[in-house]
Amino acid sequence: MNVRVPGDKSLSQRALILASLADGRSRLQGLLYGGDTASTADALRALGVSIPPIPEQGGVIEVDGVGLRGLRSPHGSLDLGNSGTGTRLLMGVLAGSPVSATLTGDASLRRRPMRRVTEPLAAMGASFAFTDAEGMLPLTVIGADPLRSIDWPSPVASAQVKSAILLAGLTGGAFSLITEPRQSRDHTERLFRQVGVAVLEHPAERGWRVEMRDPPGRIDPLDFSVPGDISSAAFVLALCALGGTRAPVTVSDVGLNPTRTAFLDVLARMGASLDIEVDPGLGQEPTGSVSCAQEALCGTDVSGEEIPRLIDELPLVAVLGARAAGTTRIRGAAELRAKESDRIDALVRNLRTLGVEVEEFDDGLEVVGSDRPLEGRIKTFGDHRIAMAFGVLGALPGNRVVVDEPGAAAVSFPGFWELLKTLSGEP
Numbered sequence: 001m002n003v004r005v006p007g008d009k010s011l012s013q014r015a016l017i018l019a020s021l022a023d024g025r026s027r028l029q030g031l032l033y034g035g036d037t038a039s040t041a042d043a044l045r046a047l048g049v050s051i052p053p054i055p056e057q058g059g060v061i062e063v064d065g066v067g068l069r070g071l072r073s074p075h076g077s078l079d080l081g082n083s084g085t086g087t088r089l090l091m092g093v094l095a096g097s098p099v100s101a102t103l104t105g106d107a108s109l110r111r112r113p114m115r116r117v118t119e120p121l122a123a124m125g126a127s128f129a130f131t132d133a134e135g136m137l138p139l140t141v142i143g144a145d146p147l148r149s150i151d152w153p154s155p156v157a158s159a160q161v162k163s164a165i166l167l168a169g170l171t172g173g174a175f176s177l178i179t180e181p182r183q184s185r186d187h188t189e190r191l192f193r194q195v196g197v198a199v200l201e202h203p204a205e206r207g208w209r210v211e212m213r214d215p216p217g218r219i220d221p222l223d224f225s226v227p228g229d230i231s232s233a234a235f236v237l238a239l240c241a242l243g244g245t246r247a248p249v250t251v252s253d254v255g256l257n258p259t260r261t262a263f264l265d266v267l268a269r270m271g272a273s274l275d276i277e278v279d280p281g282l283g284q285e286p287t288g289s290v291s292c293a294q295e296a297l298c299g300t301d302v303s304g305e306e307i308p309r310l311i312d313e314l315p316l317v318a319v320l321g322a323r324a325a326g327t328t329r330i331r332g333a334a335e336l337r338a339k340e341s342d343r344i345d346a347l348v349r350n351l352r353t354l355g356v357e358v359e360e361f362d363d364g365l366e367v368v369g370s371d372r373p374l375e376g377r378i379k380t381f382g383d384h385r386i387a388m389a390f391g392v393l394g395a396l397p398g399n400r401v402v403v404d405e406p407g408a409a410a411v412s413f414p415g416f417w418e419l420l421k422t423l424s425g426e427p
């Protein structure tokens with residue numbers, strides 16, 4: 001069975017932002033038609049960019065950029081819904097723009113830490129005011145013009161933090177140097193190069209260094225086709241590896257950026273049979289297809305350098321662990337507590353509800369696999385990836401898993417539940 005998954009969420013949001021800031025008309029194809037991109041597009045519209053509706057079936061849109069200095073202050077507050085990426089990247093854009101704007105979001109986003117972004121941006125000269133709780137949304141950004149240069153040692157490997165600083169440096173015309181403890185996804189760096197911004201990257205004593213030393217006064221428009229989201233493909237591949245599909249599956253036209261593909265390494269280590277083909281081509285983002293067939297899976301350990309490269313797939317690894325022989329351990333992943341939900345807590349509670357043996361750590365969890373039928377009602381905590389990970393478990397023969405809020409999947413994977421039914425052959 002050949003499957004395509006919706007456009008990459010990280011790339012779709014970056015493409016929309018850079019197209020908005022470009023000098024000229026960008027052409028964007030295959031953007032994610034989902035809640036998170038809708039929120040970011042709406043915010044950019046409120047900042048004065050004319051963005052056509054995002055097509056449902058991956059069509060093309062053209063965006064006339066307003067230039068690096070062209071955003072205007074919005075009338076009301078910007079509601080970023082569930083999107084942490086949209087929020088943090090826009091905070092960077094706004095920090096270097098001559099505007100002020102209030103950002104807010106849904107209950108899940110309002111609980112997420114924003115200081116990791118406001119601290120470096122404030123050090124660059126932008127001002128922030130928190131309306132309710134310190135360090136959380138809603139907050140007001142007042143851009144500084146020009147911004148000060150920065151050399152920021154980020155305590156977390158976070159592409160959102162790194163991208164916010166790079167985008168602030170871009171709109172505010174400031175050198176931006178960042179060291180992160182491990183390399184996080186590098187989509188912003190690759191897209192920057194595509195629009196004419198020089199960014200250097202290299203290993204450094206304290207991790208991974210990214211340098212933008214020469215912010216240009218303008219950027220080129222983008223001509224970009226967004227590949228399928230490897231983080232969405234992961235659910236399909238996991239279902240297949242666990243024997244939940246009617247036949248072997250190939251996911252095609254999916255992003256295979258090496259800073260995102262550690263899930264494939266882990267799935268193969270657990271025993272899945274995978275065949276990965278990288279499409280030839282000179283695109284900035286590697287793409288290709290991944291084929292999968294069912295095999296008996298065994299538990300594995302995931303930690304260290306792999307963590308940032310599969311951070312969004314860790315709920316799925318835990319769920320796979322529940323069906324794999326032996327124990328699956330995830331450590332060094334405290335960042336999971338700062339996602340759309342506290343994912344360690346959400347996984348531990350839900351796996352226990354289903355009768356799975358699981359141990360919780362500050363920075364991870366340990367899951368003991370079994371093949372007994374799993375039954376129960378799952379709480380999603382407003383988190384799309386918790387909903388979908390347990391959706392995969394529920395689609396396996398013999399399990400009866402009810403997900404309390406299936407609609408949560410729509411922020412990154414509209415059509416997920418329908419696809420699950422088609423693949424598993426459920427009537």
Ligand code: S3P
Nearest residue numbers: 010085157158159160161311312
């Ligand atoms: C993202 C970065 C990651 C990831 C999120 C998307 C991005 O978050 O979990 O889903 O597009 O930059 P962190 O930057 O918090 O690690």
